Amino acid sequence: MLPSPFDTLDVNSLSHLRCAQGDHVFRQGDPTKGIFFVKSGNVCLTRVTESGNAVTIHNARADDMFAEASMYSNHYHCDAVCVAPSEVVRVSKQAIQLRQREDATFSEAITKRLAMQVQDYRQLLTLHAVKSANERVLLAVAVGKLTGSVTQFASQVGLTREACYRALRELSDQGLLIKTGRGRYAPAPQKEDRRP
Amino acid sequence: MLPSPFDTLDVNSLSHLRCAQGDHVFRQGDPTKGIFFVKSGNVCLTRVTESGNAVTIHNARADDMFAEASMYSNHYHCDAVCVAPSEVVRVSKQAIQLRQREDATFSEAITKRLAMQVQDYRQLLTLHAVKSANERVLLAVAVGKLTGSVTQFASQVGLTREACYRALRELSDQGLLIKTGRGRYAPAPQKEDRRP
């Protein structure tokens, strides 16, 4: 049910939430109550800067967890908004901290999860550093970022919807992507002429 | 000497390295041998994308650690290059993993470090999402990113040197930054008219 380390927790450390589209699971600044698991639906983590720019930090879909890093903060650093009707499980912060102190294997699994998250963010950062919209979009698709709507995708890769649509079309025209349907694109199968 | 959790490790799990400017501590793809601490100098973590773009992932200076997330990877995901003559301490991956299994407090401290790193990356991601060069630079300076050279700074915030210099000058002209010297800028003291 829950991913690897959390499935061993007692049921009364979990709260099941049912959210409509647009509902907030938590808001930037709220005191941290725990970390979350998406049973179904789609929860988007966004952060708003002083200047009012909204940034998609993470796009959690079914079987993803989010707000894992909040374990050691007193308040959340971003908004969690359901972009689809969603079932979300909250895992109590207290319960995790207690268990972490008693169970080394549990603790190790959590650490591993965090380490992987760090690498994910680094990947995203690398992606954002690519200046060319076409190259960026190609890379992002190759890396599997385009699973939901293009609008969501655009926010994640740091481009406007329009720029993404254009890049997707151009890349399809160039044969670097295959258009598999309305708003659906897949990386073109690599020609194996890479050998030296 | 070493930061909080690592100072309790046995000395023979540490290797002291002395690096010249330009030396690689490790390269993208190398098998992971451990995590690192900068005693003095400056080590830059960069990643090169397929398209040849170099991205500064992290700029570790004296008393910083780097490659913490590599604990659970078999190979490094970026290059670590000394941008100044540096003294670096390598902390053996094996020793950490062993200790983690025996000492819950140690383990917890590591987890906390990783969680904070995740939040740092999120901050950087938020920064990169600000479109206006001036706003971005102002935010970055406010957050304390401009400590070394503007060139390094530019790479971290995702702008060209030139764009940074221009933004820095314009912000100084507007009185939002104070030029404290050649290539040195500080945030202007906030006027306290924020109260509602």
Next chain:
DNA sequence: AACAGAATATGATTGAAATCACATGTTACC
């Protein structure tokens, strides 16, 4: 079935940062 609302898709225009180009200033080293 009709309608609202959102996502997809593209075209035209504009604006801001990249790029190119070239000063000057600062180390550091022979």
Next chain:
DNA sequence: GGTAACATGTGATTTCAATCATATTCTGTT
């Protein structure tokens, strides 16, 4: 002291993504 290497700084031009505008398709609701 001379010079090579690099950082700072700023102007001129270009390019490419943002913005604005608009049409179409899809989905869900009443």
